[in-house]
Amino acid sequence: MFPLKNNIVLDRQANRNLYLQLSDQIIGFIKSGKLSPSAKLPGSRRLSEDLNIHRKTVVAAYNELIVQGWIETLPSKGTFVSNSLPIINPSSFSNTDSLNKLKLKSNFLFISRPNLFCGSSRTPKNTEQLIKVNDGSPDHRLAPIQEIARTYRNITKKRYSQNLLSYGSTYGNEDLRNALATYLNQTRGLHLDIDNILITRGSQMGIYLASQLLFTKKTRVITGVTNYLTADNTFEDANAVIENVPVDANGIDTNAIEVICKIKNVTAVYVTSHHHHPTTVTLSAKRRMHLLQLAQQYKFAIIEDDYDYDFHYSNAPILPLASNDYNGNVIYIGGFTKIIAPAVRVGYMVGPKDFIDEAAKLRRIIDRQGDTLLEQTLASMITAGDIQRHCNKVLKIYRSRRNLFCSLLKERLSDYFDFEIPDGGMAVWVKLNKKYHWDNVVNEAYNHNLELNPEWQRYDPNNLGHNGIRMGFASLDEEEIHEVIDRIQKVFKNL
Incomplete structure (x- = not known):
């Protein structure tokens, strides 16, 4: 008989009942082959004495196992592991390495995607004192959490809110789509109605859905x-061929796009028109009109990722390409992640109705629907003007942070970095003096509890050698900005 006495460990302080802990461990022994089919189990009285627990606890555990089909009781004979279970070769108790490997390595085949970007596993010395300089995220501490909570509570108190807990439209909450149609028409000069809008889980889902619908093997997408x-990873995963064209102070080079269109079939062009990612430059008006003309002439789609349209500091934001799209060429993608906080995974995709209809079908098999209560909350906040007021508030804060960050960067670190003050967005595109290498800078920064984009190589996948990365300023308050500059100075003194 298998020695349960020496191998069962029960924790009286745990939240899980003792009888369930006992049944869980017996199931584990059966699954691992240590208890084979038809193996006899000790009687409830004996096992209770062995484990120093009440007999009723053992009886309850055995009853649970009987109900689940793991064991069976034979009158006048005792309790046995069910003989209908498959025989499993037992694992050695001493071979802990093999047990650990079961958790780390799969015993089945699956498709690996080594090209997809994954975050760094580097752990800093002191996480409590760590300051992270991200690549341009909003400050979640400024999120209008009170307004969101108040609106959310008011919605859940109303009788109709119960319907929001059921299945809804794959297009997204209807009130949010209506509110967005009005909001985008007013703020971005679009010409759309509810049929042109699909609610997504952030802008990345919009990029993914568009890619899956546009690209097949050997179809071509042009990017900077x-x-x-x-976005590049998403296009590659959809089997698209990526053609790169230069990006300069006026944005993506549309003349280079035209050259490619004359000799090759182009399915789509991807642009971050307002603040190019990563360099932050704005696509000029001349190139915007040229790109729309090319799309009409060569019948390709423009995927316009307008991820932080609302944050432009020097003047009023330039209206997106979608505002001048009269031929159905632009797929316009945006969201609330940059406006409110990264955790608010609500975005939208705008396009011709037939394309949006097809995207809704595809969305159904990826993510049946979004968070209907949160979508209703955002709809109410847009209608009440809360989102617009929040934008105006944080716009002033981010402008002030940009000015401080750039002035300190120029005043104290100009020997190490070259940069232009961005007209908008949440990050500065900085180029490191080529006397230095980002690996050394990033590693030394960790010694000062500072994280500077550890995956800096992702900004130069084509090995151009521009030595540039994005430094986000929006998520740092004034005290943190001063501290970041101080620590970067110490980094270069040590280097």
């Missing part, structure tokens, strides 16, 4: 030679 790497 420096580009948002996650």
Whole structure:
């Protein structure tokens, strides 16, 4: 008989009942082959004495195992592991390495995607004192959490809110789509109605859905030679061939796009038109009109990722390409992640109705629907003007942070970095003096509890050698900005 006495460990302080702990461990022994089919189990009285627990606890555990089909009781004979279970070769108790490997390595085949970007596993010395300089995220501490909570509570108190807990439309909450149609028409000069909008789980889902619908093997997408790497990964995963064209102070080079269109079939062009990712430059008006003309002439889609349209500091934001799209060429993608906080995974995709209809079908098999209560909350906040007021508030804060960050960067670190003050967005595109290497800078920064984009290589996947990365300022308050500059100075003194 298998020695349960020496191998059962019960924790009286745990939240899980003792009888369930006992049944869980017996199931584990059966699954691992240590208790084979038809193996006899000790009687409830004996096992209770062996484990120093009440007999009723053992009886309850055995009853649970009987109900689940793991064991069976034979009158006048005792309790046995069910003989209908498959025989499993037992694992050695001493071979802990093999047990650990079961958790780390799969015993089945699956498709690996080594090209997809994954975050760094580097752990800093002191996480409590760590300051992270991200690549341009909003400050979640400024999120209008009170307004969100108040609106959310008011919605859940109303009788109709119960319907929001059921299945809804794959297009997204209807009130949010209506509110967005009005909001986008007013703020971005679009010409759309509810049928042109699909609610997504953030803008990345919009990029993914568009890619899956547009690209097949050997279809072609044009992007900037420096580009948002996650978009590139998404296009590659959809089997698209990526053609790179230069990006300069006026944005993506549309003349280079035209050259490619004359000799090759182009399915789509991807642009971050307002603040190019990663360099932050704005696509000029001349190139915007040229790109729309090319899309009409060569019948390709423009995937316009307008991830932080609302944050432009020097003047009023330039209206997106979608505002001048009269031929159905632009797929416009945005969201609330940059406006409110990264955890608010609500975005939208705008396009011709037939394309949106197809995207809704595809969305159904990826994510049946979004968070209907949160979507209703955002709809109410847009209608009440809360989102617009929040944008105006944080716009002033981010402008002030940009000015401080750039002035300190120029005043104290100009020997090490070259940069232009961005007109908008949440990050500065900085180029490191080529006397230094980012690996050394990033590693030394960790010694000062500072994280500077450890995956800096993702900004130069084509090995251009521009030595540039994005430094986000929006998520740092003034005290943190001063501390970041101080620590970077110490980094270069040590180097």
